[in-house]
Amino acid sequence: MAKSALLGSSLAKKYWMALTGLFLSIFLVAHLAGNLVLLGGEAMAEDFNAYAEFMTTFPVIKIISYLLYASILFHAIDGIMLTIQNRKARPVKYHYEKPSANSGWASRNMAFLGTIVLLFIVGHMATFWWRMKFGEMPIDAAGQKDLYTVVATYFTTASTAWLHVALYVVAMIAIGFHLWHGLQSAFQSLGVNHPKYTPVIKKIGQIFAVVIPALFAIIPIFMFINQ
Amino acid sequence: MNLTLKIWRQNGPEDKGRMEIYPVQDINPDMSFLEMMDVLNEQLIAEGKDPIAFDHDCREGICGMCSMFINGEAHGPGRRITTCQLHMRSFNDGDTIVVEPWRAAAFPVIKDLATDRSAFDRIQQAGGYVSVNTSGNTIDANAIPVPKTDADRAFDAATCIGCGACVATCKNSSAMLFVSAKVSQYALLPQGKVEAKERVRKMVNQMDIEGFGNCTNTGACEVECPVGISLENIARMNREYLSASLSSAE
Structure with a gap:
């Protein structure tokens, strides 16, 4: 019993889901801060490239990035295990159910939303992260890897740019719904529930779930329109 | 009709x-x-x-x-x-x-419509009790002061009738609202605090053995519960279990 209490038990899965989820939420803010430089256009291209260089080479960031990859994997594997066990817990389904009477759509579809987000992350990393780390990159005037041009090409001049933008927006909507339930849920899982603070946590979680993905989505839309 | x-x-x-x-x-x-x-x-x-x-x-x-x-x-x-x-x-x-x-x-x-809910009994038996000597030298309940708010919250948790609507409603068939109510009704009172750490670990362990699903905080149980057991109890169980597991020697 003791061996699995903090790893294998039903509650352990909640704790890990919550901790990795909160860490990934904090990462979103850091990622967004860098991405917003893209709104500066060509004029700020070198600043964006300098930021990208810093993020891929600075040792502390490197350590955090490994923690991040581990969190994504753990969060996803934990989710898959949860889903399998939960399906097993109800082998015979109801013929008629009215789930909307007692729970929110996002809260019931976290696995579906998470799958979309995971697929997006794989595609997103293949497009930018992989190329930045291991692929052929153009070089800007300052001699830095020109990630700005790679991003701009992807979302503006490529023949399927509109599709790239559309898929990106869909993924952000999925992340938004995932966060809508996930963020406040993480606090509940870690035992933070208080009549005074929980309504505030829920509100902040919902604002976060709308604002952060919206800001992410604005960037490719802005680039596409302004090409 | x-x-x-x-x-x-x-x-x-x-x-x-x-x-x-x-x-x-x-x-x-x-x-x-x-x-x-x-x-x-x-x-x-x-x-x-x-x-x-x-x-x-x-x-x-x-x-x-x-x-x-x-x-x-x-x-x-x-x-x-x-x-x-x-x-x-x-x-x-x-x-x-x-x-x-x-x-x-x-x-x-x-x-037909009759189900075997003895899994709840086994969870209760795993730790949902207070070990006190009742052989003639029972201490007056009022001898131990209990804050009114704690007594109220313990009573609210104790109103759980163990019907299983939480499990039936939960899309994951999770029993966490039931277990958390039973954990809370003791954990909030001085008499129950003595065995609180052992209790939460035993009851959660039994819950997992019985094959209930995992809670994903949809909140459906709280809405459908006939006596209105609150999700606050699940959060309390999460806290109790976390601290009990972190501090245990095993």
């Missing part, structure tokens, strides 16, 4: 089970749902057919025995009621009503 009932029939635990349709006539709107089921069963017996097995006992919302998943919700439409407190006036003449048993691997069907 005339109604069409679609009811789950299952001869035993091994039977696959199926939905069957039963029309009922002249139902009094002031009957409880269970009384309507009695009328149907009398009709079936008169026809020489096998009556529908369903759980019931006190019929006044206290015992937690009556179950039934009615029209997609545990204990049917309406809040803070059990099936015996659900009246036929909640439905309209001509309605089709779908009736199913609680569905969870941990609550196997015994027959």
Whole structure:
């Protein structure tokens, strides 16, 4: 019993889901801060490239990035295990159910939303992260890897740019719904529930779930329109 | 009222089970749902057919025995009621009503709408008690001061009647609302604090052994609970279990 209490038990899965989820939420803010430089256009291209260089080479960031990859994997594997066990817990389904009477759509579809987000992350990393780390990159005037041009090409001049933008927006909507339930849920899982603070946590979680993905989505839309 | 009932029939635990349709006539709107089921069963017996097995006992919302998943919700439409407190006036003449048993691997069907909820008993037996000597030298309960707010919250948790609506409602068949209510009612009181760490670990462990699903905080249980057990109890159980697991020597 003791061996699995903090790893294998039903509650352990909640704790890990919550901790990795909160860490990934904090990462979103850091990622967004860098991405917003893209709104500066060509004029700020070198600043964006300098930021990208810093993020891929600075040792502390490197350590955090490994923690991040581990969190994504753990969060996803934990989710898959949860889903399998939960399906097993109800082998015979109801013929008629009215789930909307007692729970929110996002809260019931976290696995579906998470799958979309995971697929997006794989595609997103293949497009930018992989190329930045291991692929052929153009070089800007300052001699830095020109990630700005790679991003701009992807979302503006490529023949399927509109599709790239559309898929990106869909993924952000999925992340938004995932966060809508996930963020406040993480606090509940870690035992933070208080009549005074929980309504505030829920509100902040919902604002976060709308604002952060919206800001992410604005960037490719802005680039596409302004090409 | 005339109604069409679609009811789950299952001869035993091994039977696959199926939905069957039963029309009922002249139902009094002031009957409880269970009384309507009695009328149907009398009709079936008169026809020489096998009556529908369903759980019931006190019929006044206290015992937690009556179950039934009615029209997609545990204990049917309406809040803070059990099936015996659900009246036929909640439905309209001509309605089709779908009736199913609680569905969870941990609550196997015994027959028709009756399920075996002894998994809850085993969780309770694993640690849901206070070990005190009651052999003649019982201390007056009021000798230990308890803050009013703690006493109230403990009492709120203790109102859980163990009906299993939380499990039936939860899309994951999770028993965490039930277990957390039982953990909380003791953890909030000085008498229960003595064994709190051991208790939460034993009860959660038993819950996992019984094959209930994992909580994903949808909050459906809290909405459908006939006595309004709050999600705050699940958070308390999460805290109790975390600190008990971190500090244990094993």
